[in-house]
Amino acid sequence: MSEEKIRVLVAKPGLDGHDRGAKVIARALRDAGMEVIYTGLRQTPEMIVEAALQEDVDVIGLSILSGAHMALVPRVLELLRAEGLADVLVLIGGIIPDDDVPALLELGISGVFGPGTNTDDIVRHITATLGARQ
C-alpha cells in the first residue's frame, strides 16, 4: 500500500522576475512523477528553507538568474543545516558562471544545471542520488 513520491521545492530566490525556466523544470519533474511545490518569485533564503521544512521535501531546486548565487546559496545551505535539513539535495539552475561551479559544489550543492540542460538529466540526477542513499 505504501506509495512514496519524491517531493521537490522549486523556488526563485533573489530579485529577478523571470520564472520561465523554473516553470519548465517544475513541469518536467511532475512529468517524471514527482510532486513539485512551486513557490514563485522573490523568495528569501528564510522563506525557502521554511517551505522546505513544512513540505518535507527531498530536493530543493533554486533558479538564480540575478548573479547573486554566491550570496544566496551559502545562506540557504546554512539555514538548512540549522533546521536539521542538511540531507535535502540542493540543485541550482539559471545563469551560473563556470568558474563558480566548483565553489558551489564544494559548499554542498548537489548539482548545477545551466541553460540548455536536458531536463531528463536533472530527473536522472535526482533519482540516482536519492536512490543511492537507500
Add this chain to the structure above:
Amino acid sequence: MSRIETLVNGVLDGDRRALARLITRIENRAPDAPAALAALFPHTGRAYIVGITGAPGTGKSTVVNALARTLRAQERTVGIVAVDPTSPFSGGAVLGDRIRMTDLAGDRGVFIRSMANRGSLGGLAAATGDVVRALDAAGFDVVLIETVGAGQSEVDIARTAYTTIVVDAPGLGDDVQAIKAGILEIADILVVNKADRPGAENTVRALRATLELGHRLRSAGHHGPLLDQDDAPPEPALDLWNVPILKTVATERSGLDELAGAIERHRAYLSESGLYEERARQRVQAELATRLREELLARLLDERSPAAVAGVIERILARQLDPGSAVRELLNGT
C-alpha cells in the same frame, strides 16, 4: 524509543519538522502511520476545521492567505492544507498554492502543507482527513483546507470541515454555473471574491436567487450517504442557517473581518442548534464506511487469487457472467 514514537512526541511538542515528516508518512501510507495516528487521536478534536472550495480562478488560495492573516491578528494559530490535482498520466503534480501565501512566511503560528490528491476524486486526497488530524494534534487552533479547483461534484470537503466556504468570482459564467453547481448546496458561507471587478453585484444576485430556489430548510442529513443505522437518532435537527453571501477583495484583505465573523457565527450556530454533534456523528459514520470499504476490499483481494479475479473479468467480457453475479461469486469464494 522507536522512530515513530519520536515523531509523535515531536508533533505533540510542536516540533515542526516532526510534524512535516509525520505528514509525509501519512500521505505515503507508511506501515507505521496507523500507529502514529492512533497515538495522536486522543489529542485531536480541538481545532476548528474550515473548508474553502470553489472553481479554479476564483482566488481560493488568496482568500486562504488573507483569512489566515486575519485569524493570526486574532492570535489564533493556523494550519493550512492546500490540495492540488495529481497528473493522471505521470502520477506527479505541481502544487502552486504557496505562491499566493508568501505573506504568511516567517510566521511560526502558521504551518502550510501542499498535498497532491494522488488520484482521489471529490476534491481532497484520501489522506487529507488524517493530515488534518495531525495538525489538530499539533495544537493549531484553526485548520483551513483548500480543495482542488472544484466544480460540481467535489463535495468531500463538507464531510471533513465544520464550516464550508464556497468561493465564487465575477465573470465565470455566473447564472448558468450557479444553478448547475451542486457545490452550492454544501456552502455554509458564500464568498464573492474579486468583488471590485465589474459584475460582482450580478454574481451576488445570481447566487442569492439560486439559494432561494434551493430552499434552505435542509435537514442535517444532507452531508452524504451514511451507514444505515438501526437505532436511528430521533428527529434530525432542521438546518435553519441562513447562508450569508459576503464580498471580498482578498488581495487587499477587504471583507476578511466579515468572513472571520461569519465563521464564528456559524460555529456558534452549529453548537447551539445541536448540529455540531450531529454532524460529528455523521462524519464518523461516513469515515467508518469509507475505511471499512477500503479495508474489506483489500482483504478480499488478498484472499482471492489474482487468477480468480482475472478469470471473472474474462467471463464478464465474454458475456458469460454479469458484473453483479460476479461480485457475489467473488464474495462467496466460489
